Amino acid sequence: MRKTIFFTFLGLLSLAEALGCRSGATEHIKVTMKKYSFDPAVIRVKSGDTVELEVSSADVQHGFSVPRLGIKEPVQPGTPAKITFKAPAKGEYGIECSVICGPHHEDMQAKLVVE
Numbered sequence: 001m002r003k004t005i006f007f008t009f010l011g012l013l014s015l016a017e018a019l020g021c022r023s024g025a026t027e028h029i030k031v032t033m034k035k036y037s038f039d040p041a042v043i044r045v046k047s048g049d050t051v052e053l054e055v056s057s058a059d060v061q062h063g064f065s066v067p068r069l070g071i072k073e074p075v076q077p078g079t080p081a082k083i084t085f086k087a088p089a090k091g092e093y094g095i096e097c098s099v100i101c102g103p104h105h106e107d108m109q110a111k112l113v114v115e
Contacts, residue, residue, distance in 0.1 A: 025046065026051075027087075028052050028054070029053050030053075031054070031055045032055075032057075033056070033108075035060065035101055036104040036107050037110075042113055043110065043111070044113045045114055047087050047089055047114050051086070053082070053083040055080060055082075055083060056077075056080040056081075057076060057078075061077065062099050064081060065095065065097070067094065069088060069093060072098050089114065093114065094112075095112055096108065
């Protein structure tokens with residue numbers, strides 16, 4: 001009887017870990033900025049996860065900015081910027097280039113989707 005209870009508990013604990021421990025995970029995502037786009041253009045993460053972005057520039061200096069989250073980092077060619085934050089509440093957050101990088105700078109936008 002004790003063995004049955006122990007193995008049942010162990011099985012339930014493993015199941016709970018597999019199903020419920022998604023919250024608090026770490027997402028590693030590479031982002032490339034270039035005139036006048038982001039790759040990927042949509043970044044999807046889970047609310048509550050730690051997000052580690054490695055943002056690089058394929059051409060000129062850019063700035064990676066998520067205004068609603070207070071994120072604003074310069075991105076130099078050849079030197080990726082590391083940006084770490086906790087994913088906020090579910091929703092969509094605009095991403096933009098915060099350094100004027102050319103005549104179509106205003107079109108350089110992406111989206112952070114928090115699920």
